[in-house]
Amino acid sequence: MPEAMETQMTAGTPLLSDTSAVKVAARDVNVFYGEKHAIKGVNLDIKQNEVTAFIGPSGCGKSTFLRSINRMNDTIDICRVTGSIALDGGNVYDRSIDVVQLRARVGMVFQKPNPFPKSIYENVAYGPRIHGLCRHKDELDEVVMGSLERAGLLNEVKDRLDQPGTGLSGGQQQRLCIARAIAVNPEVILMDEPCSALDPIATAKIEELIDELRENFTIVIVTHSMQQAARVSQRTAFFHLGTLIECSDTEQVFTNPIHKLTQGYITGRFG
Amino acid sequence: MSTAEKQMDTNTASASDIRKRKIADVVNAGLKRRYAAERRFRFYGIAAIALSLIMLVVLFVTILGNGLTAFVQTRVTMDVVVSAERIDPQGTRKREDLITGDYQGAVRDAVLALFPDVTSRKDRKDLMELFSTGAGYELQKQVMANPDLIGKTIRIEVPVASEFDMLAKGYISRTVPEAERKISDKQIAWYDALKSKGMISTGFNTTLFSAGDSRQPELAGLWGAVVGSFYTLVVTLALSFPIGVAAAIYLEEFAPKNKWTDIIEVNINNLAAVPSIVFGLLGLAVFLQFFGLPRSAPVVGGLVLMLMNLPIIIIASRAALKSVPPSIREAALGLGASKLQMIFHHVLPLAMPGMLTGTIIGMAHALGETAPLLMIGMVAFVVDIPHTPLDPSTVLPVQIYLWADSPERAFVERTSAAIIVLLGFLILMNAAAVLLRKKFERRW
The missing domain is CATH 1.10.3720.10 (MetI-like)
Known part of the structure; x- marks a missing residue:
């Protein structure tokens, strides 16, 4: 596939000039599902303590690209990744990088809330426990409470921490999943359409939360809603058919897109 | 709106009405068939379940009908003289001597004492057939556990031979000619004599749940x-x-x-x-x-x-x-x-x-x-x-x-x-x- 392999030019500023602020740097990333070329030569910098939104029509590869950052694609047998994705300068596909350690540094929140069928407390405590982050029960309690607090869930659940996490409402479950992810204190949080299964009120709460979390974490969010991308993100990347078409500051992308496809998508002509 | 246009309007309206009605009719006609199919299917299901339930009931009734009586065993209670000559002729009271004692002989003595008029060799043999050979083992068990019993008269409860258990349970009919059953009229008379003396009793068949296999049904257990x-x-x-x-x-x-x-x-x-x-x-x-x-x-x-x-x-x-x-x-x-x-x-x-x-x-x-x-x-x-x-x-x-x-x-x-x-x-x-x-x- 010679024409597909060639590096596409991306409109806007996919690469940052201030390299010290770069948290994740993707260079010439190609992802294949068997014969299918799902991501084609993506070059992209993700800035520290910012929210980067991936937008694009269904099947454009934004979720695939997101999942290749914490190597969740490893679980798919036929999936193959080339190029490099550097987290703080170290390629995550390097042999010296352990995938368990990587996922402790890069947390993930999924499209459908997926709490473990255990108590609320156990859900949040699971990450710190398997990584051995807390030596004492008090310390663990502190981490669990702190994470629930930061996820804005503590007040709603503090009287029923021993009840199953699956008994919460959809929005609460998703915030529980966020609390579970930040309990490990990752550097980057990947969110794969975190609000697509939620009602508008729950969505608003999550968006608010994302804005607060940005102070301490680098966040990458895949979303189908352009309004959401505009509301929560500082930078936006537009994918189309596996290619990164355009990436700039969010304001720039939504008010003055450079590429014709970006224009078409954000004005709703296709997608 | 002109009249012509109005006319056209009503025309199209009635046309769509007709189509609507037709669809409803077609659906209605099919509906009966669909519900009939559903009813038939339900009937098949219920019939299948009923059939399997009947089979299950037949199975359980047969097995329970045949098997429940096995949980009960007919026994005979009798007094046996534990004579030292039979059990321990040397008088050592040692285990290895006690184990070889003639316990069956002691039981035999007791049985013959019950029927003093049975004298012929063959009759005596037939009489002993009423009692399970387990009687000797039962006596042995008691004496081995407590050698002080030697010289005394003890009461033991032993199973009757399986044929007489069957007789008691009604599986062997008394009306069948003597030649066609395993037990003789004489033996039945002896059994009845034991029964009239109140020596026959029935109780839960503990042997079934405590013993291993045996050739004698009354001694066989699971x-x-x-x-x-x-x-x-x-x-x-x-x-x-x-x-x-x-x-x-x-x-x-x-x-x-x-x-x-x-x-x-x-x-x-x-x-x-x-x-x-x-x-x-x-x-x-x-x-x-x-x-x-x-x-x-x-x-x-x-x-x-x-x-x-x-x-x-x-x-x-x-x-x-x-x-x-x-x-x-x-x-x-x-x-x-x-x-x-x-x-x-x-x-x-x-x-x-x-x-x-x-x-x-x-x-x-x-x-x-x-x-x-x-x-x-x-x-x-x-x-x-x-x-x-x-x-x-x-x-x-x-x-x-x-x-x-x-x-x-x-x-x-x-x-x-x-x-x-x-x-x-x-x-x-x-x-x-x-x-x-x-x-x-x-x-x-």
Whole structure:
């Protein structure tokens, strides 16, 4: 596939000039599902303590690209990744990088809330426990409470921490999943359409939360809603058919897109 | 709007009305047929269930009708003089001398004392046939436990011979001509004499649940087979559950999907369909001939049943693992759990009910399995209760098979009684499966 392999030019500023602020740097990333070329030569910098939104029509590869950052694609047998994705300068596909350690540094929140069928407390405590982050029960309690607090869930659940996490409402479950992810204190949080299964009120709460979390974490969010991308993100990347078409500051992308496809998508002509 | 236009409007309206009505008619016409089909289907379903329920009732009524009487045993109570001449002629009171005492002789003395008018040799022999040879053993047991009884008169309760038990239960008819039944009119008269003296009683048949097999029905018990079945199942469970679950986890979660794993999968499915007697032959060739393990031993039976059970457990466990939602796996992996942590902390607890169900179905299958155990010698006539899984023993279904093969009338009811006991154990196991499922499913 010679024409597909060639590096596409991306409109806007996919690469940052201030390299010290770069948290994740993707260079010439190609992802294949068997014969299918799902991501084609993506070059992209993700800035520290910012929210980067991936937008694009269904099947454009934004979720695939997101999942290749914490190597969740490893679980798919036929999936193959080339190029490099550097987290703080170290390629995550390097042999010296352990995938368990990587996922402790890069947390993930999924499209459908997926709490473990255990108590609320156990859900949040699971990450710190398997990584051995807390030596004492008090310390663990502190981490669990702190994470629930930061996820804005503590007040709603503090009287029923021993009840199953699956008994919460959809929005609460998703915030529980966020609390579970930040309990490990990752550097980057990947969110794969975190609000697509939620009602508008729950969505608003999550968006608010994302804005607060940005102070301490680098966040990458895949979303189908352009309004959401505009509301929560500082930078936006537009994918189309596996290619990164355009990436700039969010304001720039939504008010003055450079590429014709970006224009078409954000004005709703296709997608 | 012109008149022409109005006209057109009503025209089109009525046209669509007609179409609507037509559709409704067509649907209506079909509706009857559809509901009739549904009613028919329901009827078939109810008929099928009714038929199987009737069969089940017939089965239970037959087995219970035949077998319940075996739980009761007719006994005779008599006073026996424990004379020192019979039991301990040397007067040493030592165990090894006591064990050789003529206890049957003592019983014989007691019986003949009851019927002083029976004098001919043949009549005396016939008279003794009323009593089980177990009488001597019963007396021996008591005297061995307490040698001080020698010289005294003690009252023992012993089973009557099985034919007279059958007579008491009405299975042997008194109206049948003497030549056509096993017991003579004279013997019946003696039995009736015992009965009129109030020496005959009936009580719960404890022998059935405490003794091993015997040629005499009134002395035969199931306990040896129950213990044999227990040891066999313990060996089977202890080996097949961990191996089966581990194999399922490896194949489902770790093994690469390639030609080799495909071949393995197909062969596991094939193994599940292999007739059980083939596993028996394999056990005979490998465990007995090659490894030289003891014949008729529950440990070998357990190994053979393990081979038979493994495919069932592996298939059920893989299905259970497959049914765990992928979102749970992703959640665990996304947090940085290793694959093994993901499996043991999250996937396995959710798959456990399915795995346990498969295992218990397999174990119930193993409990009722006969053919492969015949091949490794568990069909032997074993009187002793096994004390370890290495002792020769038999199992419940083989015991049923052995008893069903015996000519004595009393074994007919004992066969049914053994079936009742086997079914009882199966029901217990299924209840355990239900309880375990409930317990683990609460984790959701």
